[in-house]
Amino acid sequence: MSTTIPAKAKELRSLVKSDGTLTLSIENLEVPTPKAHEVIVKIEATAINPSDVAVIIGFSSLGIPSVFGTNDAPKNPVQIPAAYLPAYKGRFGMSLPAGNEGAGTVIAAGADAQHLLGKVVALFGGNTFAQYRCVPAMSCMPMNEGTTPREAAAACVNPLTVLGMVETMKMENHTAMINTAAASNLGQMLVKVCQDDNIPLVNIVRKEAQVDLLKSIGAKYICNSSSPTFMKDLIAAVSETGATLGFDAIGGGDMVDKLLSAMEISEQKKATTYSRYGSVTHKQVYIYGGLSQTPTTLKRSYGMYWSVGGWLITPIIQKVGQEKFAQMRKRVADEIKTTFKSEFYKEISLDDAILPDTVCAYSKQESGKKYLVNPFK
Ligand SMILES: NC(=O)c1ccc[n+]([C@@H]2O[C@H](COP(=O)([O-])OP(=O)(O)OC[C@H]3O[C@@H](n4cnc5c(N)ncnc54)[C@H](OP(=O)(O)O)[C@@H]3O)[C@@H](O)[C@H]2O)c1
Numbered sequence: 001m002s003t004t005i006p007a008k009a010k011e012l013r014s015l016v017k018s019d020g021t022l023t024l025s026i027e028n029l030e031v032p033t034p035k036a037h038e039v040i041v042k043i044e045a046t047a048i049n050p051s052d053v054a055v056i057i058g059f060s061s062l063g064i065p066s067v068f069g070t071n072d073a074p075k076n077p078v079q080i081p082a083a084y085l086p087a088y089k090g091r092f093g094m095s096l097p098a099g100n101e102g103a104g105t106v107i108a109a110g111a112d113a114q115h116l117l118g119k120v121v122a123l124f125g126g127n128t129f130a131q132y133r134c135v136p137a138m139s140c141m142p143m144n145e146g147t148t149p150r151e152a153a154a155a156c157v158n159p160l161t162v163l164g165m166v167e168t169m170k171m172e173n174h175t176a177m178i179n180t181a182a183a184s185n186l187g188q189m190l191v192k193v194c195q196d197d198n199i200p201l202v203n204i205v206r207k208e209a210q211v212d213l214l215k216s217i218g219a220k221y222i223c224n225s226s227s228p229t230f231m232k233d234l235i236a237a238v239s240e241t242g243a244t245l246g247f248d249a250i251g252g253g254d255m256v257d258k259l260l261s262a263m264e265i266s267e268q269k270k271a272t273t274y275s276r277y278g279s280v281t282h283k284q285v286y287i288y289g290g291l292s293q294t295p296t297t298l299k300r301s302y303g304m305y306w307s308v309g310g311w312l313i314t315p316i317i318q319k320v321g322q323e324k325f326a327q328m329r330k331r332v333a334d335e336i337k338t339t340f341k342s343e344f345y346k347e348i349s350l351d352d353a354i355l356p357d358t359v360c361a362y363s364k365q366e367s368g369k370k371y372l373v374n375p376f377k
Contacts, residue, residue: 003107005031005040010350010375011097011130014056018092020085021077022057024354027095032134036110039137041121044149046102046128047342048353048362048371049157050289055098056359059084061293063363068356075356099373102128103152106140113137120147122155125314129350131375141329147336153372154342157313158186159332161288162193162340164316165247167324169199172284174245176200178238178259181249181291182222183210183367185342191219192339200241202234204255210367225255234258239266246285247311252292256285256308257299264302278303286311291365345369349377 008028015023034040053060062084069075080088103122109115121140126133143152169177179190182203194201195218202221203214214222221237223230237243244267246259260283267279283306287296298308317325332340345368352358353373362371 005108009131012350013095015095016088016091020080022080023077026350031132034108034110034134036112037136038110038134039106039113039116040108041133042104042107043102043128043375044104045153046099046373047154050365051100052098053363060363063360065360068359071355071357097127099128101156103149120149122152124156144333151336155332155336158189159340161313162189163328164313167320169245176241176243178202178243178246180204180255183213185370189340191217202237202243234262235265238262244283248285248287249289250292251287251290252294254297259285260302260306280305344372347372347374350375
């Protein structure tokens, strides 16, 4: 391969200072020479995920025109409202790169990584809002022949998370699951995986259009949290599936409480004796996102056999081990055009990604509005 590697290339940075200002910039930074175990990936397509919004601007609720201005009257740096500022303390003064995943072509490789040269690969955790990344060959997920970088742009975060949820369910001896904010890009993938793997899945959405969307891809159990019959519907679905594991992307509010209540009520229906400590079946809810940043409220009306915890894909990958992880990556590569296909709402450039109107738009994290960054646009 004879692609020239430029000395410097564009990269998105986010800087919060102790005076409470947030500056978004596109820097021209040095592209390193790869060491023996490393490769240079020309990043051609990268998805903006909720976890990226958390790095670029911090809180998604900050992404409103009164803070960022508009393209005609931009504010950059912006002033972070005082109420939010304590949460930024740990990153004061750091110019942070962003981009949890992306895909592109390997244009240079160290001596031990020559097998990747010229291949389309997806990257996980690679600070991908940049034109080039120098990463260990191990961090690359080689895609199958015929897969484009655009198709692989979101091949890591959501697909591996979905497969990690299924592994968690198996490792913790549950047989069915509940997922919230289920019309998300991730939620739709989970519907397809659970269908293929015969896993009963209860999907919680908040709009009727989302019910229709999930029905159209074959979801069986869908509960709309805006419906007056939501709790009744949820209890019926949980009772039928026997779900004792919930994944909650919302985090804030009382959704976790509702999931645990529905699980307990459905377990109580099977009980033959009364215990004031509730059913002895362990009920677990993992909070895996922060779509709502309000406090999580628990009324604890579900006995004593339950827990709520945080959940992240990275430690799960370590937990499942190398062999299982390799199988997960292969499944994603093989099914990237079907099960793990992502639809993108808009393709933008790195420069666009820091414009006020665009920041405010992608911060909303709405269904069907995933943005794709093309660093060479
Ligand atoms: N822990 C992990 O390892 C991990 C890994 C990957 C993803 N995640 C999480 O998975 C979630 C989905 O990611 P994605 O990329 O698939 O998102 P996405 O496609 O951008 O979709 C976001 C979804 O969230 C809904 N939503 C937004 N705010 C909400 C709220 N306050 N209450 C209820 N629903 C809300 C949206 O519905 P509307 O259209 O109704 O707004 C939309 O359906 C995110 O929370 C992300 O952080 C976690």
